[in-house]
Amino acid sequence: MIDVNGEIDRLSLMVSSLLIVTRLEEIELNMRPVDLYEEVDSIIKLFLPLADQYDIELINKCQKNVAVLMDEARFKEILINLVDNSIKYSREGGFVEISCIKREEIVELIVRDNGCGISEGDLHCVFDIFYRVDESRTRKTGGSGIGLYLVKKIVELHGWSIKVKSRLNEGTEFIINIKSGL
Ligand SMILES: Nc1ncnc2c1ncn2[C@@H]1O[C@H](COP(=O)(O)OP(=O)(O)OP(=O)(O)O)[C@@H](O)[C@H]1O
Ligand SMILES: [Mg+2]
Numbered sequence: 001m002i003d004v005n006g007e008i009d010r011l012s013l014m015v016s017s018l019l020i021v022t023r024l025e026e027i028e029l030n031m032r033p034v035d036l037y038e039e040v041d042s043i044i045k046l047f048l049p050l051a052d053q054y055d056i057e058l059i060n061k062c063q064k065n066v067a068v069l070m071d072e073a074r075f076k077e078i079l080i081n082l083v084d085n086s087i088k089y090s091r092e093g094g095f096v097e098i099s100c101i102k103r104e105e106i107v108e109l110i111v112r113d114n115g116c117g118i119s120e121g122d123l124h125c126v127f128d129i130f131y132r133v134d135e136s137r138t139r140k141t142g143g144s145g146i147g148l149y150l151v152k153k154i155v156e157l158h159g160w161s162i163k164v165k166s167r168l169n170e171g172t173e174f175i176i177n178i179k180s181g182l
Helices: 002-026 036-053 072-088 135-141 147-157
Strands: 031-035 057-060 067-071 095-103 106-113 161-167 171-179
Touching: 002 147, 031 036, 031 072, 036 057, 036 072, 036 095, 067 072, 067 171, 072 095, 072 106, 072 147, 072 171, 147 161
Parallel strands: 057 095
Antiparallel strands: 031 067, 095 106, 106 171, 161 171
């Protein structure tokens, strides 16, 4: 029964992610200035119980007092997906570090972990819908391969860009170039 229950949770999560994906094109962004340090702080608080469970340290290395124009709810979805991945694909005792650096009109936001990493061959596919690296190895983590697709769509809706750098068995970083718009 516990297995079945877990599976139902997984499927309903997948259905709600798919609903977001299918409605993405119609979404109107509700843009307003948001402080990045505060935003990252609230996401870290959200993930603390899960991170504790896996003995993973969550670190907020953002510059303070950096605000950018964004749809806050959508931005939370970006961070939630990236941090969720970093925790899921990390090892016990690892870390997830979120940093942001303002460079003139661009703010660079980086979510970095020292987890299992992604091989060069898989790296260019990770933003594809339903793509999961090594399905058998990652089955226990129970995702659907929608998260990063959604992240990229939301990033592009804002007119921003995202790239990924990774080394197998060393770690991964997702870098978002945010137009500060202020
Ligand atoms: N931080 C990371 N470290 C290592 N591998 C990663 C990381 N983030 C993503 N991946 C790989 O990229 C794949 C796609 O990620 P994505 O978030 O789209 O899907 P998922 O996490 O498997 O499922 P979902 O997000 O829908 O629950 C993952 O299955 C995983 O193999
Ligand atoms: Mg994911």
